[in-house]
Amino acid sequence: MAIYTVSDIHGYYDLFLKGLSEIHFSEGDFLWCLGDMIDRGPDGIKILQHIMNHDNMDLLIGNHELMLLNSVDGSGEAICNGKDVYLWLDANGGRFTFYQYKTLLKKDRINLLVWMRQRYVVRKVFIDNDTYCLTHSFYDPKCENKRYCELSYSDVWNITWSSIWREDDLTQSLNIYPQYPYTFITGHVPVQTIRKRYKADQEWSLLKSFSIDNMICIDGGCAMGSINEVANGLIFLRLDDMSEYAINLE
Numbered sequence: 001m002a003i004y005t006v007s008d009i010h011g012y013y014d015l016f017l018k019g020l021s022e023i024h025f026s027e028g029d030f031l032w033c034l035g036d037m038i039d040r041g042p043d044g045i046k047i048l049q050h051i052m053n054h055d056n057m058d059l060l061i062g063n064h065e066l067m068l069l070n071s072v073d074g075s076g077e078a079i080c081n082g083k084d085v086y087l088w089l090d091a092n093g094g095r096f097t098f099y100q101y102k103t104l105l106k107k108d109r110i111n112l113l114v115w116m117r118q119r120y121v122v123r124k125v126f127i128d129n130d131t132y133c134l135t136h137s138f139y140d141p142k143c144e145n146k147r148y149c150e151l152s153y154s155d156v157w158n159i160t161w162s163s164i165w166r167e168d169d170l171t172q173s174l175n176i177y178p179q180y181p182y183t184f185i186t187g188h189v190p191v192q193t194i195r196k197r198y199k200a201d202q203e204w205s206l207l208k209s210f211s212i213d214n215m216i217c218i219d220g221g222c223a224m225g226s227i228n229e230v231a232n233g234l235i236f237l238r239l240d241d242m243s244e245y246a247i248n249l250e
Contacts, residue, residue, distance in 0.1 A: 003125060003239045005134060007034035007187025008062070008219040011041025011096060012234075012249060013050070015222070019234050019247040027056060032123065034187045035062020035136035035160060040093040040223045045100040045112075052115050059119045061148050062136040062188065063160035067092060068101075069116060070153065076110035078102040093223075117149045121159050127239055130183065137188035138162035138173055139180070165189040165197070165217070177215045184214060185237065190221035192230055207231040207246040222249055 004023060009016050025031065033051055037059065038044025044064075051057045059065070067088035071080045080089065080098060088094035101109060122143045125132045133139060138159050143151055162173040166189065177184050194217060196204040210217045221232030226249050233249035 002029045003127065004029060004031045005034055005185050005218060005237045005239065006031065006234055007136070008036040008190075008222055009033070009041075009044075009047055009234060010036055010064075010093075010222040011038055011044040011047065012222050013041075013043035013046045015234055015247055015249055016047055016050070019236050019245065022247060023236050023238070023245050029056060031057045032125070032134050033057065033059045034134055034185065034218070035060050036064045036187060036219075036223070037062070038068060038094075038097040039064045039088075040096070040225065042096050043100070044097040045104070048112060048116070052112065059116070060123060060134060060136055061116070061119050061121050061156060061160060063157075064088075064092065064094070064097075065116060065119075066148075066153075066156050066160050067094060068097065069113070069148070072098070072101065072109075072113070074113070076106050076113060078104075078106070078109065118147055120145065120147055121151060121156055122146065124182070125239065131181065132239055133180070133182035133184045135184065135186055136160045137186050139176065139184065141180075160188070163189050164215075165194050175213070178213045180214070182214065183216065185216050185218060185239075187217065187219035189217065190219045190224065190232065191217055191235070192221050192224075192232060205230045205232075207233050207235065207248060209235055209237060209244055220246070220249075226250060 070084040191210040218235040234247040236245040
């Protein structure tokens with residue numbers, strides 16, 4: 001059994017399937033999807049349903065799932081009436097996802113919302129003598145191994161939006177990770193953006209994870225769409241031996 005992680009697929013369902021094929025993902029393996037399965041790209045709802053329908057996959061909530069849950073009607077009606085409507089639909093590419101969501105039968109919308117509310121926000125994984133802490137972006141020990149429905153909106157917002165790689169006042173955070181004895185696997189900010197901003201030694205446009213201290217970011221930049229000068233896509237990371245598999249978005 002191998003344990004994989006991937007993050008920030010942003011609606012590219014065909015690329016997700018291509019990645020599963022290229023890593024030879026089997027029923028004996030397990031995949032943790034570290035949030036932002038939806039928005040920007042065309043097929044986020046399909047990705048959520050695929051994960052929901054496979055026992056050997058699970059989702060951690062990202063900021064885009066948080067926005068969906070706090071935008072759509074909680075009873076399953078095909079309307080947006082929550083507090084994050086503008087933030088989701090107009091500012092963060094949620095219209096593709098909401099269009100797909102509206103096409104579902106009401107019972108399927110309800111099933112999807114119930115499932116999403118039960119997903120974890122921060123999850124610890126143990127492999128041999130190593131401890132990995134999986135989170136979309138940030139960390140708070142009180143959120144460890146807690147489900148979305150067990151946490152406040154502000155707690156989930158902090159975990160899914162805050163980042164040491166961001167410069168704006170609302171989302172920038174201090175680098176707290178070295179004080180914890182885990183290897184953190186995160187997404188949220190594209191690795192290309194991180195390398196370019198911090199002038200890393202590697203060519204900034206590479207589709208390759210970015211590591212510093214005990215933190216590994218695997219957001220391959222699907223949120224940017226296909227860009228000629230950037231090798232962006234998905235990064236599947238196998239935790240058992242830290243092998244990486246880059247799946248280019250073309």
